[in-house]
Amino acid sequence: MSTHDLLRVCNVSTRFLTETGQINAVEDISFTVRDGETFGIVGESGSGKSVTAHTIMGLIESPGRITSGEIWYRDSALADAVGVDESNGAFVNLVELDAETRRALRGPSFGMIFQDPMSSMDPSVTVGEQIAQAVEAQRRASTNPRSVSTRTQQYGLMRFVVDSLIPHRGYVSTESKQRAIELLDMAGIPDPTERAEAYPHEFSGGMLQRAMIAQALAGEPDVLVADEPTTALDVTIQAQILSLLSEIQAETDMSVILITHNLGVIARMCDRVGVMYAGEIVERGSLADIFEDAVHPYTKGLLGSVPDIDTPGARLEPVAGSVPSLVDEEMGERCYFADRCPKAMEACLDPPPEFDADTGTVLEDDTENRHGVKCVLAQRGYDPDASVSISNANSNSDGDIDSDDSKNTSADNTKDIFNPIKNVIKTISSETNANANADADADADADANPSSKTPSGEGEP
Numbered sequence: 001m002s003t004h005d006l007l008r009v010c011n012v013s014t015r016f017l018t019e020t021g022q023i024n025a026v027e028d029i030s031f032t033v034r035d036g037e038t039f040g041i042v043g044e045s046g047s048g049k050s051v052t053a054h055t056i057m058g059l060i061e062s063p064g065r066i067t068s069g070e071i072w073y074r075d076s077a078l079a080d081a082v083g084v085d086e087s088n089g090a091f092v093n094l095v096e097l098d099a100e101t102r103r104a105l106r107g108p109s110f111g112m113i114f115q116d117p118m119s120s121m122d123p124s125v126t127v128g129e130q131i132a133q134a135v136e137a138q139r140r141a142s143t144n145p146r147s148v149s150t151r152t153q154q155y156g157l158m159r160f161v162v163d164s165l166i167p168h169r170g171y172v173s174t175e176s177k178q179r180a181i182e183l184l185d186m187a188g189i190p191d192p193t194e195r196a197e198a199y200p201h202e203f204s205g206g207m208l209q210r211a212m213i214a215q216a217l218a219g220e221p222d223v224l225v226a227d228e229p230t231t232a233l234d235v236t237i238q239a240q241i242l243s244l245l246s247e248i249q250a251e252t253d254m255s256v257i258l259i260t261h262n263l264g265v266i267a268r269m270c271d272r273v274g275v276m277y278a279g280e281i282v283e284r285g286s287l288a289d290i291f292e293d294a295v296h297p298y299t300k301g302l303l304g305s306v307p308d309i310d311t312p313g314a315r316l317e318p319v320a321g322s323v324p325s326l327v328d329e330e331m332g333e334r335c336y337f338a339d340r341c342p343k344a345m346e347a348c349l350d351p352p353p354e355f356d357a358d359t360g361t362v363l364e365d366d367t368e369n370r371h372g373v374k375c376v377l378a379q380r381g382y383d384p385d386a387s388v389s390i391s392n393a394n395s396n397s398d399g400d401i402d403s404d405d406s407k408n409t410s411a412d413n414t415k416d417i418f419n420p421i422k423n424v425i426k427t428i429s430s431e432t433n434a435n436a437n438a439d440a441d442a443d444a445d446a447d448a449n450p451s452s453k454t455p456s457g458e459g460e461p
């Protein structure tokens with residue numbers, strides 16, 4: 001695997017200005033994705049994973065906005081086309097691109113598998129046609145999206161003129177149609193030639209998910225952003241789809257940003273991982289950093305609560321309590337996890353910087369991708385004498401410390417959530433084996449039922 005950085009997300013924040021107030025959905029996140037690598041993003045519902053995906057894809061719409069940060073993408077043709085500063089090399093800051101250039105990158109450079117397959121497909125166009133259009137767009141855009149000569153060389157001047165004159169008719173060549181069928185086949189859709197003629201509503205959820213993967217891959221993207229690509233699927237199909245992604249990645253050196261709440265999926269697919277909580281990446285590092293050397297109590301909580309493999313749609317319930325409000329005025333200036341944290345200390349009443357998990361020093365510009373964690377435990381370790389219980393009931397009560405029962409609660413929670421991490425690895429390998437033997441109905445989509453999962457920790461914090 002190459003060690004080249006392909007994407008550098010630097011201190012990016014995305015906010016929504018709604019009637020309820022400003023929602024800080026993504027807060028100052030940073031991570032790097034290298035060529036051919038899979039970067040996993042894991043976290044509970046509402047932690048900002050999908051907003052992160054849309055931010056990278058350039059799909060944040062009003063009332064949302066990227067309010068700060070840079071997203072550097074390495075593409076020398078694009079750098080030449082938009083004329084970037086020499087000092088940035090071949091890196092282009094996507095945040096500064098105009099909407100049209102950004103749109104042109106979707107498909108050929110950035111592919112996306114959306115969390116909700118139905119919403120990303122056009123209900124009035126057959127699935128085969130939609131995928132063929134994506135193939136066609138990739139062919140037109142290949143090499144330099146702005147170069148007319150590239151387009152005309154590959155397609156012939158006449159076709160180019162016809163396409164340009166009737167842009168929405170979307171000319172699709174026989175080759176592109178054939179390629180679409182191949183892609184459907186690769187994605188594991190039976191009778192692909194026949195299925196290509198069907199409309200999205202004629203597909204089951206699992207099959208539509210596969211079709212969407214075929215559509216995302218049609219563009220031969222450099223970066224694939226996959227938002228919960230297997231959540232709604234049963235275990236067998238989930239395993240097949242993950243294998244398919246790995247195969248394609250091995251063939252094409254495609255980089256993947258894989259969003260999931262399933263740590264089994266992370267362990268199987270990812271090189272590096274970012275753990276999201278309340279819009280922040282609270283811990284990031286290699287797979288081993290996260291699975292064997294986690295520092296953040298939230299990460300440890302997640303590791304202690306690998307969802308039931310038989311209910312893939314079940315939501316994570318890592319620690320008692322819920323994700324805090326992301327409304328700006330309600331967030332308070334402290335560690336956002338402190339309210340639920342079994343190891344909260346007085347120091348957690350201040351917002352933590354990102355620490356190097358190994359040295360305990362503050363990480364400023366992390367170009368080397370160290371194991372980073374936003375938690376003071378990295379710096380000073382746990383001091384039971386400084387333990388506090390932080391109530392989020394109404395955030396005016398910042399610093400209102402009820403130290404009496406707090407210590408008991410902390411101890412109990414600690415016991416409940418800090419299950420041995422080895423169990424995670426065990427569950428994952430048995431999951432993989434089970435997948436090989438499972439005899440599940442390929443079309444039966446597991447019913448995601450969040451309420452069926454009981455939390456591992458109990459009681460209110």
Ligand SMILES: Nc1ncnc2c1ncn2[C@@H]1O[C@H](COP(=O)(O)OP(=O)(O)OP(=O)(O)O)[C@@H](O)[C@H]1O
Nearest residue numbers: 016018023025044045046047048049050051052326
């Ligand atoms: N268009 C929007 N307008 C206002 N708030 C939004 C919008 N989109 C997302 N949010 C808010 O941003 C926060 C993060 O949402 P996001 O969808 O990224 O969570 P997630 O981690 O993907 O959760 P899930 O696992 O349920 O998909 C949530 O509080 C959500 O309500």
Ligand code: NI
Nearest residue numbers: 049050051115
């Ligand atoms: Ni989401």
